[in-house]
Amino acid sequence: MAIEVRIPTILRTYTNGEKAVPGEGATLSEVIDHLESNHPGIKDRLIEGDGLRRFVNVYVNDEDVRFTGGLETSVSDGDEVVVLPAVAGGS
Amino acid sequence: MLEIKQATYDAIVAHAKKDHPDEACGVVAGPEGSDRPERFIAMVNAATSPTFYEFDAADLLKLYKEMDARDEEPVIIYHSHTATEAYPSRTDVGLASEPNAHYVLVSTREHGNSDGPVELRSYRIIDGAVTEEDVSVVDELRSLA
Secondary structure (H helix, E strand, C coil): CCEEEECCHHHHHHCCCCCEEEECCCEHHHHHHHHHHHCCCHHHHHEECCEECCCEEEEECCEEHHHCCHHHCECCCCCEEEEEECCEEEC | CEEEEHHHHHHHHHHHHHHCCCCCEEEEEEECCCCCCCEEEEECECCCCCCEEEECHHHHHHHHHHHHHCCEEEEEEEEEECCCCCCCCHHHHHHCCCCCCEEEEEECCCCCCCCCCCEEEEEEEECCEEEEECEEEECCCCCCC
16 A cells, blocks of 8 residues: 555646655655656755745644644654645735 | 526625625635626634635635535625725736636725615626626526527
């Protein structure tokens, strides 16, 4: 069983329109690197410097990774990784 | 053009007035690809701010999982401006991430929490380009063909 990575509408241009793609890796960081190898360009939309972009939310099994170790959050087979851009703005 | 039910329009305006002077935000979901804003969902502004809004991260996940399970998408994403006009700010444009959604803005600067007309306008925001569109308020959405 692989890791399932759910892709938001705005990033499906990188996945040929796929809503979910298989992932691999022991940490979120590795999953994102694997994602990048299959879908070049997607990593830059998720990562800025050493961390996740401020307005990108990532959840592993429904837990916001900001509370579980960020990019070092461990991931294993059967896990679900969900990527959701923040819905935010300001005047 | 955005076609919206009077009841949904009124719900968005009422939410904006209630949360003034903070920004209010939410979505109106509808069947994927239908362009029909059917299900009004007020969201909590986690920023609790007069100049910023952000859906709470846990609420956001719950919302998207629920829409996914119902084959829905956000047809409208709305928020209020409390001291400026109902036009997307640079931040709004930079963070807009739903190319299929109608971005509805309400300005409560004239009447705040009180009765009185508010400005409600709708936009498409795609790749940083803002296009305003007409808003048609109807008693009921057209029935599905």
